[in-house]
Amino acid sequence: MFFHLFFTKMNWGYFSTPQTTCCLGMKNRACAVPRGKALGGSSAINAMMYARGNRYDFDEWVELGNPGWSYEEVLPYFIKSENSQVDGDPDYHGKTGFWNVAYTSPASPLLSKFFNASLQMNQPIVDYNGRKQIGSGRVQFTIKRGKRQSTGKAFLDNARQRRNLEVKSNVLVTKIIIDKTKVAKGVEFVTKHKKFFVKAKKEVIVSAGVVNSPQLLMLSGIGPKDHLKALEIGVVEDLPVGMNLREHALFPGLVYNTNYTLSNRSTEEFVKQYLKGLGTYTRAAGIDGIGFIHTGQGNRAPTIEYLFVPPTGIKTKIVSKAFNYNDNLSNNFLNKLDPQRGVVIHLILLHPKSRGRITLKSNDPLDFPYVDLNMLSEQEDIDTVIEGIEFIRDIFQSDAFKKIDARPLEIPVCKELRKQYREYWECVIRQMTTTIYHPHGTTAMGPDKKTSVVDGDLKVHGIQKLRVVDAGIFPTSPSGHLNAPTVMVAEKIADIIKRKYRFS
Numbered sequence: 001m002f003f004h005l006f007f008t009k010m011n012w013g014y015f016s017t018p019q020t021t022c023c024l025g026m027k028n029r030a031c032a033v034p035r036g037k038a039l040g041g042s043s044a045i046n047a048m049m050y051a052r053g054n055r056y057d058f059d060e061w062v063e064l065g066n067p068g069w070s071y072e073e074v075l076p077y078f079i080k081s082e083n084s085q086v087d088g089d090p091d092y093h094g095k096t097g098f099w100n101v102a103y104t105s106p107a108s109p110l111l112s113k114f115f116n117a118s119l120q121m122n123q124p125i126v127d128y129n130g131r132k133q134i135g136s137g138r139v140q141f142t143i144k145r146g147k148r149q150s151t152g153k154a155f156l157d158n159a160r161q162r163r164n165l166e167v168k169s170n171v172l173v174t175k176i177i178i179d180k181t182k183v184a185k186g187v188e189f190v191t192k193h194k195k196f197f198v199k200a201k202k203e204v205i206v207s208a209g210v211v212n213s214p215q216l217l218m219l220s221g222i223g224p225k226d227h228l229k230a231l232e233i234g235v236v237e238d239l240p241v242g243m244n245l246r247e248h249a250l251f252p253g254l255v256y257n258t259n260y261t262l263s264n265r266s267t268e269e270f271v272k273q274y275l276k277g278l279g280t281y282t283r284a285a286g287i288d289g290i291g292f293i294h295t296g297q298g299n300r301a302p303t304i305e306y307l308f309v310p311p312t313g314i315k316t317k318i319v320s321k322a323f324n325y326n327d328n329l330s331n332n333f334l335n336k337l338d339p340q341r342g343v344v345i346h347l348i349l350l351h352p353k354s355r356g357r358i359t360l361k362s363n364d365p366l367d368f369p370y371v372d373l374n375m376l377s378e379q380e381d382i383d384t385v386i387e388g389i390e391f392i393r394d395i396f397q398s399d400a401f402k403k404i405d406a407r408p409l410e411i412p413v414c415k416e417l418r419k420q421y422r423e424y425w426e427c428v429i430r431q432m433t434t435t436i437y438h439p440h441g442t443t444a445m446g447p448d449k450k451t452s453v454v455d456g457d458l459k460v461h462g463i464q465k466l467r468v469v470d471a472g473i474f475p476t477s478p479s480g481h482l483n484a485p486t487v488m489v490a491e492k493i494a495d496i497i498k499r500k501y502r503f504s
């Protein structure tokens with residue numbers, strides 16, 4: 001049901017602006033930008049994969065002038081929130097946190113083929129959240145007995161009884177109120193067509209996510225001054241809010257039909273299994289295997305992630321719709337994948353050089369902001385994706401996949417360029433690439449207010465008693481998925497706040 005969640009009221013339902021360098025095979029050249037609208041935010045609609053990133057990612061945050069964020073210093077916070085059921089590396093996993101992390105069960109029969117192919121490509125089988133990330137592994141999910149554990153369920157449900165917590169839902173925060181001395185005083189919100197003001201005794205913490213936190217800051221006068229002036233918003237602090245939008249580009253074009261058949265179980269049987277927390281339907285988007293490689297020079301964080309999707313038994317029409325594919329890609333590509341026999345390996349660009357931007361459409365808080373992804377605008381990104389494609393095509397050439405007669409689906413775009421290898425793949429990538437729904441960086445952390453929005457304690461530069469705590473603060477891209485590092489950030493800031501106010 002993962003892709004079906006896109007079409008419910010739990011998704012804000014954003015789309016990017018029409019793109020020129022990516023999303024070209026989508027209707028209106030726009031990629032979908034789903035964002036969760038529920039307790040737990042996007043973790044209520046995400047694919048539940050638990051992937052923290054690489055030690056070098058966090059060490060780099062320190063190199064960029066953010067003390068306290070090295071891997072050694074943040075690892076305890078990853079461990080703190082986790083209740084791990086996986087057979088991972090000792091010393092890297094928590095067993096007493098609120099957030100359950102587990103494998104789906106049973107593994108797909110094809111997972112061993114994926115592992116054999118990986119080994120043939122010199123990719124060891126690893127706990128990718130453990131000592132060594134580069135290699136292949138079984139996906140760790142934020143699930144409990146096969147069911148979603150959003151951060152709402154894992155953390156808020158456990159804190160519901162506390163007297164110092166009040167949660168208001170169906171509320172839209174429209175403005176942060178900041179006084180003349182640049183101190184945040186509280187927030188304005190609307191619910192049922194009425195406006196309210198809530199006063200902060202200590203601080204305001206904005207966690208509205210990578211699209212809405214910048215929107216809220218800009219509506220409150222914190223943002224690039226020219227942009228704010230153009231919309232007649234009084235400038236309180238000139239900061240690069242909404243800039244530096246990074247996104248993990250996802251290339252979903254490596255799709256193969258095989259002679260392996262999932263099973264002749266009926267949908268009803270699959271659903272019955274699912275209700276017991278078991279089977280194929282418990283795997284979000286069908287994903288079972290994961291891996292990381294480092295292309296290029298040096299041996300730091302991985303540059304490419306790959307996700308192995310064995311046959312799911314589910315028709316792919318909904319995937320085309322969720323990707324917003326145009327009629328050509330919908331009818332002539334994904335819909336040709338045999339749900340019983342088709343295998344996909346998705347490719348993810350982990351450290352994009354390209355930057356997009358969030359801007360306000362107007363000064364009306366009810367207007368969705370513009371999301372300009374601008375993915376693949378740097379040639380280096382295209383080159384890295386091509387290297388990743390070569391690696392994945394080699395996986396499919398391995399003995400393990402030859403044995404099940406894996407044959408690529410014909411890609412129905414850019415045919416006229418087929419004889420020019422690089423031009424062909426560049427064209428295909430720009431047509432088919434979408435996102436893995438990992439925007440970040442729009443309120444980046446850093447010491448310099450010209451290039452960042454918050455400091456190392458996530459306090460907004462130039463404003464007192466105001467913090468941003470969400471995936472927008474990542475100064476660089478984590479080499480994994482974003483939910484785990486977002487929760488790590490929240491755990492760490494919770495500690496800083498507790499230390500600050502313990503005796504006040």
Ligand SMILES: Cc1cc2nc3c(=O)[nH]c(=O)nc-3n(C[C@H](O)[C@H](O)[C@H](O)COP(=O)(O)OP(=O)(O)OC[C@H]3O[C@@H](n4cnc5c(N)ncnc54)[C@H](O)[C@@H]3O)c2cc1C
Pocket residue numbers: 034035036037038039040041042043045046047048049050051171172173174207208209210212213216436437438439469470471472481482483484486
């Ligand atoms: C479809 C999808 C699949 C994903 N798959 C994975 C995955 O498998 N693994 C992974 O690790 N990550 C995944 N992610 C990414 C991950 O879920 C997010 O990066 C993470 O949840 C970001 O957390 P956040 O706190 O920054 O923002 P969010 O989780 O988006 O939370 C923001 C919250 O603020 C609320 N809000 C916004 N504006 C306002 C306002 N003005 N007033 C009141 N409330 C407001 C929103 O409704 C939302 O509840 C996925 C995301 C999506 C959308």
